[in-house]
Amino acid sequence: MLTKPISRRSLLGLSAAGAASLMLGGCSETRSDGKTEVEFVSYKREAVSIFEALMAEFNESNDHIYLNFTSPNDAVTIMKTRFVREDYPDVVAIGGDASYADFVDSNILADMTEYPGMAQVQQAYQDIMKSVTYVPMDGIYGVPYIANAAGMLYNKDMFAEKGWDIPETWDEFIALCEEIKAEGEVLPLYLGFLDTWTILSPWNSILVDLVPQDHIRKVNAGEAKFADYYREPAEKLYQLLQYGEEGPFAYSYEDACTAFARGQSAMFPCGSFAVPQILSANPDMNVGLFAMPAADDPEDRLVVSGVDLCWNMTVANEDHRELVYEVIDFLNEPDNLQTYCDDQKAIPCIEGDFTLDPLFDDIQEFLDAGKVIDYPDHSYPSGMACDARLQAFLMDGDVDAFLENWDSLWQRYNKTVIRKVQEAAQE
Missing domain, CATH: 3.40.190.10 (Periplasmic binding protein-like II)
Incomplete structure (x- = not known):
């Protein structure tokens, strides 16, 4: 979980x-x-x-x-x-x-x-x-x-029936979402962003494809700012709203799990921890998980684990x-x-x-190769309420304000850790 x-x-x-x-x-x-x-x-x-x-x-x-x-x-x-x-x-x-x-x-x-x-x-x-x-x-x-592991959960039977391929780049992913949206039978995604922590799942999966693994260490060490890294991830996270349910901030994690289980969407940007909840709503559902294709190069994909x-x-x-x-x-x-x-x-x-459960078939090669990275939000200070900051950004869409606010709040809420990191670097 x-x-x-x-x-x-x-x-x-x-x-x-x-x-x-x-x-x-x-x-x-x-x-x-x-x-x-x-x-x-x-x-x-x-x-x-x-x-x-x-x-x-x-x-x-x-x-x-x-x-x-x-x-x-x-x-x-x-x-x-x-x-x-x-x-x-x-x-x-x-x-x-x-x-x-x-x-x-x-x-x-x-x-x-x-x-x-x-x-x-x-x-x-x-x-x-x-x-x-x-x-x-x-x-x-x-x-x-x-x-x-986190990435993109998908309805394997629906993909097979429609002949949809698993996307390996962001352009392929957006093209698939546009195709599903144009058909109009189901939603490309269900989001369930009422519970702010659910936003962290796609955010983490997008981040690991696009930013250096040590970016938080660099910020804490005073060598960089989040504004140097987070613009593209923020823009891609915001883009997901085009393909989810109308008014995603009114629907909870449980709502999203149930809707996905009932076939109302083809995909659900979440993690393996959600599958027991999904199967409780539809025990016969054939759920798969693929790596978030946030990068332009398929080789840059990683699995959040x-x-x-x-x-x-x-x-x-x-x-x-x-x-x-x-x-x-x-x-x-x-x-x-x-x-x-x-x-x-x-x-x-x-x-x-x-x-392993067949759920992991599509990320087995990543697991075997050790192409896994921890959830970046595990290093976020809880006092900053980063998930709520992401939700606020998604509601107004102002990337510049989001980046400026994130850097400012990070310095305020993470100052003790920043001091420890910089003292350790000096030692």
Whole structure:
């Protein structure tokens, strides 16, 4: 699931409290049955049934560890509250996003580079974990488990029936949209931009084709401005409005999923995380995903793929490192990981002979070649409400004002990170 990043500023108070208390004991304790309890807290509420089943299987077969795996509502907020109270789970299971960067920056997560199973983690996802932190880090502070991908979802049966080819360039994509629009039977796209976070999905997919991967680092380092990079992506994002539903800001993410599932549009600019919702409205739908063709050269296409779930051990519980590793080994067993991927339409971060859902057939070559980049918005400060800024731009269409405003607000809301990046560069 694509989630809104949580600002590091909300964790600044944790840095001092965390540094003073991390040497205190964590949550692990010996139970009356002689087993040591190891607690995992996960933000993946939609996968609670899978992890409950895996927890039961682990506890039945293991004679010295009791796994307590919970997935509460609003899990990240609960994690932060527990950190303030010096009540640290052994492992927090979150995405490789701004929350991960916040926790690393607050000295809460332990370096897991030496976890033996890290050798089986695909290098592309190890690199993504390193790129998410605000300043370069020597280690990896979590074990990537599964990933998702974003681009353009499409109705495979409709494409086959109409004889439409998957576009590989922006011109081909616009030509296809014009053809579908001219036929008038269905919409080229459904957008659902009432929920502002949904705008981030096509925005991310367009960005990675058109801007340098390190553009945010350059801005934070004072070497560039977003105005140097974001004009073309903004213009192409705005162009999508011509091919979606009338009044897209009145329709929600759920509305878009349902409309797409019912065949009201040929495409939906979103990600694999939306497919379970789509299939709940139409279990028989044949959904595909292709790379956003935002570039003029097909070779410049990339797939946005972020670490959707990783295992992050807290520093407070490093004395249970071997027990935590044993649990992660179990969760990473191929059969268990395959079960998760089948149910959640996910991509394994672990190398192995896994069967991906046919959803990913059209981006398999990108995954195999490591042509994947993390969601750029994972580095956006939440206080700036970047998704709302994008929605406001789409409502008025003033690219110049959008670029000027974005750069100005970035300096205001990201000043702490900017200072850290520039201090690190000087060092």
